[in-house]
Amino acid sequence: NAGVTQTPKFRVLKTGQSMTLLCAQDMNHEYMYWYRQDPGMGLRLIHYSVGEGTTAKGEVPDGYNVSRLKKQNFLLGLESAAPSQTSVYFCASSYPAGSGYEQYFGPGTRLTVT
Amino acid sequence: LAKTTQPISMDSYEGQEVNITCSHNNIATNDYITWYQQFPSQGPRFIIQGYKTKVTNEVASLFIPADRKSSTLSLPRVSLSDTAVYYCLVGDMYNNNDMRFGAGTRLTVKP
Numbered sequence: 001n002a003g004v005t006q007t008p009k010f011r012v013l014k015t016g017q018s019m020t021l022l023c024a025q026d027m028n029h030e031y032m033y034w035y036r037q038d039p040g041m042g043l044r045l046i047h048y049s050v051g052e053g054t055t056a057k058g059e060v061p062d063g064y065n066v067s068r069l070k071k072q073n074f075l076l077g078l079e080s081a082a083p084s085q086t087s088v089y090f091c092a093s094s095y096p097a098g099s100g101y102e103q104y105f106g107p108g109t110r111l112t113v114t
Numbered sequence: 115l116a117k118t119t120q121p122i123s124m125d126s127y128e129g130q131e132v133n134i135t136c137s138h139n140n141i142a143t144n145d146y147i148t149w150y151q152q153f154p155s156q157g158p159r160f161i162i163q164g165y166k167t168k169v170t171n172e173v174a175s176l177f178i179p180a181d182r183k184s185s186t187l188s189l190p191r192v193s194l195s196d197t198a199v200y201y202c203l204v205g206d207m208y209n210n211n212d213m214r215f216g217a218g219t220r221l222t223v224k225p
């Protein structure tokens with residue numbers, strides 16, 4: 001049982017390049033989330049999904065797109081990276097609303113945009 | 115959304131009990147209170163959750179007064195390994211998609 005895994009762990013992009021971050025969970029969770037964390041700050045929700053085939057915007061969605069084609073995977077895409085997107089990205093998953101708030105987090109992806 | 119306010123940082127010594135208080139004055143009827151712990155270079159980890167009164171598990175206790183406008187996370191006999199950032203979150207039990215992590219409280223445990 002690996003929990004929540006994220007690929008890659010580190011990445012350096014040049015401004016304007018694109019990339020996709022992959023999140024996978026093996027706990028059969030319905031809900032999945034993408035957060036970003038900037039130095040000295042808490043996590044901010046980018047996008048989330050309440051089930052396969054559904055996605056919704058969070059607090060800071062601009063510049064990102066997501067897809068949830070399979071229940072166990074949640075992809076975060078950057079179409080044209082900007083230096084402001086330099087951050088650590090965390091994926092999380094949880095049971096549906098009403099089942100408590102325990103979100104299980106991945107180890108994070110450290111992204112640098114130059 | 116109920117906004118939360120926590121101290122930015124706290125210091126303690128090994129073996130002491132640490133209490134971190136979170137203020138959430140506009141908490142709603144359906145809101146639960148949840149605490150997470152985050153170590154450097156790791157994702158947050160769930161510690162404890164509650165609605166009212168007191169909740170205790172193997173690592174912490176959560177005290178919530180009757181008006182629910184604040185909550186206190188209590189860590190008994192802390193060790194150096196408890197040095198971390200602690201986040202207080204308040205969110206709707208029926209809509210846990212919009213929880214907001216504040217800056218958290220950076221706890222430093224000294225020998």
